[in-house]
Amino acid sequence: MIQLTTATAIENAITKARTVKPRVRVNCFGSYTVTNKQTGATYSVECLKRDGKRFASCTCRAGELRKACYHVAAAVAAHIQLATEQAAH
Numbered sequence: 558m559i560q561l562t563t564a565t566a567i568e569n570a571i572t573k574a575r576t577v578k579p580r581v582r583v584n585c586f587g588s589y590t591v592t593n594k595q596t597g598a599t600y601s602v603e604c605l606k607r608d609g610k611r612f613a614s615c616t617c618r619a620g621e622l623r624k625a626c627y628h629v630a631a632a633v634a635a636h637i638q639l640a641t642e643q644a645a646h
């Protein structure tokens with residue numbers, strides 16, 4: 558699990574996500590499949606909130622080492638958008 562603190566902490570991952578532009582598929586709220594369109598590599602990202610803190614996990618190598626990867630950054634962007642849409646209803 559990677560704790561998501563501030564946007565600055567995952568800034569590098571966000572920058573990479575903007576460059577790679579992976580495809581994010583929503584499985585359900587909090588569960589995403591991120592695909593690198595260039596390599597076809599697919600990883601599962603989970604986002605959850607516990608004790609008011611946001612966490613994410615990714616099945617890629619960096620994610621297993623608890624490093625914020627661009628898969629997490631891409632999924633978190635989709636997650637926040639989804640949460641915002643849900644809150645608006």
Ligand SMILES: [Zn+2]
Pocket residue numbers: 600615616617618619620626627628629
């Ligand atoms: Zn990853």
